[in-house]
Amino acid sequence: MSDTAAPKSGLILAVNAGSSSLKISLFRRVGADANAPHDAVDLLLVSTINNISAPPANFSFKFAAHGEGREAKKELAQDIKDHATAFTHFLDYLKREASIDREQIVHICHRVVHGGSYFKPVVITDESYHHIERLSDLAPLHNGGALSVMQACIDAIPKANSIAYFDTSFHCTMPLHVSTCPIRQDIAKKRGLKKYGFHGLSYAFILQAVCSHLNKARDDPSQTNLIVMHLGSGASMCAIKEGKSLDTTMGLTPVSGLPGATRSGAIDPSLIFHYTNRAGRISHDRSLAVNVHVTEAEDILNKRSGWNALTGTTDFGEIVKQMKEVDARLARGEEVTEEDGKWRLAFDLFLDRILGYLGGYYVKLGGKVDALVFAGGIGERSVELREAVVAHAACVGFSLDPELNKKVDSNEDVVVDVGPSSDGHHVLVCRTDEQHEMAKECAFDSRFWEE
Numbered sequence: 001m002s003d004t005a006a007p008k009s010g011l012i013l014a015v016n017a018g019s020s021s022l023k024i025s026l027f028r029r030v031g032a033d034a035n036a037p038h039d040a041v042d043l044l045l046v047s048t049i050n051n052i053s054a055p056p057a058n059f060s061f062k063f064a065a066h067g068e069g070r071e072a073k074k075e076l077a078q079d080i081k082d083h084a085t086a087f088t089h090f091l092d093y094l095k096r097e098a099s100i101d102r103e104q105i106v107h108i109c110h111r112v113v114h115g116g117s118y119f120k121p122v123v124i125t126d127e128s129y130h131h132i133e134r135l136s137d138l139a140p141l142h143n144g145g146a147l148s149v150m151q152a153c154i155d156a157i158p159k160a161n162s163i164a165y166f167d168t169s170f171h172c173t174m175p176l177h178v179s180t181c182p183i184r185q186d187i188a189k190k191r192g193l194k195k196y197g198f199h200g201l202s203y204a205f206i207l208q209a210v211c212s213h214l215n216k217a218r219d220d221p222s223q224t225n226l227i228v229m230h231l232g233s234g235a236s237m238c239a240i241k242e243g244k245s246l247d248t249t250m251g252l253t254p255v256s257g258l259p260g261a262t263r264s265g266a267i268d269p270s271l272i273f274h275y276t277n278r279a280g281r282i283s284h285d286r287s288l289a290v291n292v293h294v295t296e297a298e299d300i301l302n303k304r305s306g307w308n309a310l311t312g313t314t315d316f317g318e319i320v321k322q323m324k325e326v327d328a329r330l331a332r333g334e335e336v337t338e339e340d341g342k343w344r345l346a347f348d349l350f351l352d353r354i355l356g357y358l359g360g361y362y363v364k365l366g367g368k369v370d371a372l373v374f375a376g377g378i379g380e381r382s383v384e385l386r387e388a389v390v391a392h393a394a395c396v397g398f399s400l401d402p403e404l405n406k407k408v409d410s411n412e413d414v415v416v417d418v419g420p421s422s423d424g425h426h427v428l429v430c431r432t433d434e435q436h437e438m439a440k441e442c443a444f445d446s447r448f449w450e451e
């Protein structure tokens with residue numbers, strides 16, 4: 001038995017440090033039945049801290065049905081400045097409001113965005129901590145935040161094992177010609193310069209959940225082809241062929257592919273040298289996570305671009321609201337200014353980039369696509385964006401039921417059909433859950449549990 005093995009029914013804390021959020025869920029391990037993978041853990045409580053990158057942060061805390069069953073709590077938290085203070089806020093709240101003894105937490109799963117050459121989950125030791133730290137420059141909005149939470153866990157819950165789960169793992173199946181960059185391969189190999197892809201924990205969760213929904217063999221998604229859109233502050237897409245990642249839109253770092261709240265997405269690489277003549281200098285913006293050394297170019301493209309640069313807000317819901325108000329004024333024949341056009345520009349630009357990849361992935365999958373899946377904060381909540389994407393995908397056989405699309409919020413299922421499902425070309429919304437994916441993987445990992 002390894003020294004990380006814990007009593008069978010211990011508690012698992014799963015922590016997901018996103019670019020703008022910290023999502024924390026507490027589970028109890030209830031078994032590891034391969035025929036019922038989603039039932040390996042019971043959710044006890046969930047806490048979400050949003051807007052960390054655009055304070056004040058929103059803190060929410062909710063006991064699950066299996067937990068203490070009390071009302072959800074929501075508050076603006078002025079003391080939250082980064083991921084570490086968000087985690088401390090959560091621990092203080094847990095101590096005050098829940099009867100759960102933190103000593104019962106045996107494993108803490110951390111979502112780590114960039115794993116580099118690590119593909120399997122690793123227990124945090126000095127060596128693995130420093131491996132993740134060295135990769136921080138390749139995920140400047142992420143790895144540093146996750147490391148600061150690990151440090152807080154080691155201080156506050158020293159008996160629990162911290163285990164890192166990587167976003168990059170899911171994409172290790174990408175064919176070489178997809179992951180290779182057309183540059184000198186001796187340099188590429190020496191420096192690890194290739195497409196890694198991210199949001200892998202989310203894609204793994206979605207694949208399993210969609211397979212169950214479509215009644216494919218639960219533990220064998222190898223018959224399933226999907227085009228998945230994980231659209232949040234960081235947005236990416238993935239073409240899944242026979243249950244494996246075939247291609248994804250993010251690359252060496254999460255800045256590439258689709259634009260995000262503060263990220264540029266794919267642009268002409270020369271653009272940055274015309275934007276600033278300080279591109280290669282080390283950035284002095286200390287608001288980036290600890291121990292990150294990035295250039296001014298990377299700082300601009302990661303933190304000062306995206307729809308925040310176009311509109312002044314990181315909130316895509318606000319962009320849609322403002323855009324509709326301007327559209328309504330135009331419809332009434334009222335005057336609008338050039339400035340008013342920025343909302344629609346951001347929306348249409350995002351839509352355009354999604355459609356570009358959607359078309360490409362449809363062809364790469366040979367037109368054999370079981371479902372188009374929307375997920376992430378925007379994919380799960382924006383009725384308008386889903387409507388616009390699917391309207392354009394009608395030419396390749398997808399369609400949306402406008403009523404089902406509007407009613408997603410009132411349906412609590414993990415996977416919700418928003419298209420007529422009879423023709424085999426499903427359009428789905430999946431409430432992705434990276435914390436659940438990590439906790440489930442942890443519950444199944446025999447290294448971590450006593451016989």
Ligand SMILES: Nc1ncnc2c1ncn2[C@@H]1O[C@H](COP(=O)(O)OP(=O)(O)O)[C@@H](O)[C@H]1O
Pocket residue numbers: 018019020021231232233234261314315316317318320376377378381382383
């Ligand atoms: N009703 C809504 N309509 C459109 N977008 C929304 C809505 N509510 C939240 N969002 C978007 O979801 C984003 C958060 O997505 P999420 O996937 O939770 O973030 P993260 O990338 O930090 O994990 C917010 O930045 C906001 O832009």
Ligand SMILES: CC(=O)OP(=O)(O)O
Pocket residue numbers: 017018019020113167198199232233234235254
């Ligand atoms: C990889 C990434 O961009 O993650 P998130 O959307 O959680 O910021």
Ligand SMILES: [Mg+2]
Pocket residue numbers: 018019232
């Ligand atoms: Mg996220």
